[in-house]
Amino acid sequence: MINGYNKGGSNKPAYRANARVENVGIGSSDGSRLATLRDIRGVQHLPVPNSATTFVKLTIKSVYAGIRYEDLCLTDIQFIGAGT
16 A cells, blocks of 8 residues: 555655545454554555455545645555465
8 A cells, every 4th residue: 555645756745735544444354453554655565364355445544634635645555465
């Protein structure tokens, strides 16, 4: 996951101007847990259990406030698994 507004290379002012995810609930067919993202630019990994799951649900619980805008930005999210 790449949290916040991270497009445009070194656009650090845009990153701080918009809200970013702080706490996120991660639900799956294997259960759920709460994870905290650091307030940094770049890739952060949120592992889910290594067993087969039929769904993943992310619920944003809290945010790091933007200094200019109230909108929440999330640049990228990827789900990587072994597949069948």
